Amino acid sequence: MNTAQRMRLNRRIDSLLSIMVSLIIIIFCLIPLVWIFATSIKPRGTEFLLPMQFWPSNPTLQAYRRVLVDLQFMRPIMNSFIVSSCVTIMGLFLASLSAYAIARLRIRYKIQALFLLQIGGMIPPVITIAPTFIMIRSLGLLGTLPGLMLPHIFYNIPISSWLLSTYFSDIPYSLDDSALIDGCTHFQTFRKIILPLAAPGLFCAGIFAFIGSYGEFMLASTITMGQKAVQTVPVAILNFSVEFRLQWTWISAGIILAVLPIILLVVIFQRKVISGLTAGAVKG
């Protein structure tokens, strides 16, 4: 075998190998979702038939119709969307104010201020849940959507202020100075110059806030107290699998409907998500 042939063979082995390892990763990451999807399109009752089929021979969307129409699964999805979007907007507003002050205004104790905001994100929810529950109860908001939104807004501040302050500090500081010389107040500088420039960062922080609020379970299940009208998606999924123990086609359809919006969001904005996840942790 001469050198050229060997190189060609090497290259072929390389590409074969790369296809194989990518396939392994893809299977590892997607098999649970594919499995659930396959279950969700099986006709009712066939999910327990043996020998089992991985992919149903006669797929059907019955389960989806059942879940959406008869079991009113749209309601938890709507609830989750209402909560998550309100929370994202309000949380971003508050977090961007504080991140701006920390990253761009001349104050002392910046790192300490950021630290005081961050420490909240590291506190497990189980530690704050009981007093928060009592607080929401004394406000009379137990079993309502606003009762869930209020804590969620502030649960997002640690991660949002972290991300936003990294984004804000990347904007050249000379812009502030020239805006101030041109007669902008600090608030105008913030609103008209910094915020538009940091729009990608805001968007990224928004995605995280949305996902965080959409998937939050412990507080959601405690606050909604089993009231169907105000259930969010995670609570509804859990109740589903308790209520219809053996109707796995329905549960699977519910799961697919629940994760679809999040997966779409993450897949479409994959670059932003990855850059946001690594912000601050990876030295760039």
Place this chain on the structure above:
Amino acid sequence: MDVHIAIILLGIVAVFLLVVIVLFLGLTMLRRSAEITRGSTHKAAAFSVKAVGVLYLISLAAFLILPSIAVFLAAAAVASSIILGLVLARPVSFSWTEREMAIFFLIPAFLGMIALYYYPITQTVIYSLHEMRFTADWVGSLFIGLGNYIRAIRSDTFRQSFVFTIYFTLSTVTLCFLIGLGMALTTTWLKNSIMNQVLRTIIVVPWSIPLIINASMWRWLFNSEVGLAVLLKQWGMIEEVPVFLSSPGWAIHAVIIADAWKWSPLVAIFIIGALATIPQELYESADVDGANALTKFIRITFPMIIPTVIVALLFRTMEALRTFDLVYGMTGGGPGSTTETLSSIAYKHYFSYTNFGQGSAFAIVIFILIMFFSIFFISRTYKNFRFKT
């Protein structure tokens, strides 16, 4: 949404705005008077500024313990600082300085932090020192010191859940590290850019799935009658199907696998980011020196990614120590109480046994464990922050 709730909400927003404005006024006035007294020799003025400052701190502490008393203290603090400002800092200018702007911007976020993190933590510490059965009011409860902790440590459930939590954390962090490293190396190693992008996109999918939904998914995958393993048996790949979720040994590892599936992509994403920052020249000069792939990995790649790996693993450790959703949704702590974590035990004590005191004692144990790691985490990540001062 009915009118009743709308009124409550409006009230909350109004109170919040009022508190922000009043606090801002008070703090600004205090700051201005502090600035004026700094240079002057007037002892009484300097002393009263300090006294009002201390009053603020006292009312913050009072808020964390008993908010109903704190309202009066805070009102006194704000009123006295406004009076102080009017007396000392005349003529009052209405234009804001940069620092006052910063105070105004920071107050809303900090109020939220205090109300939803610092206040609840203080309350939980106080709860854990009281005998609180079927009550949510610690003022009227019996103070029993460390009684709840002693009772917790003596109980079998604590020992079991503590050991499980630690075992779970160690295994899932190790597993996540290995799988994540593998994923990251392959993704970076792939020359084909389309494949590379596809892999990156797919890697973030498991991370994005909420834990409780993840738990439901894996409960179905681990079904011992028609689960993944049954299919493998049909294809002749394994001999026997284990009873995953109802035998203690298997249930523990099933939970660990489900957790690793969700979180190893996150570790992979971190490592991919770190791998991208390694300068290619290092590898080129290693090639010139005739190094093989393993040597290059040990001598160049690994040392370069180790800071990020440590951050990622610390983050994972903190996350794993608090695991609740996964266990709650997947096994409910069972079979028996073999997969009960500290968090799920605490939650059970709160809302199933209505014993806030005992639950809080468990929660504080988790808090201490996690704070230990988060100190490392913060000291690692905060070096990367550099702001204009």
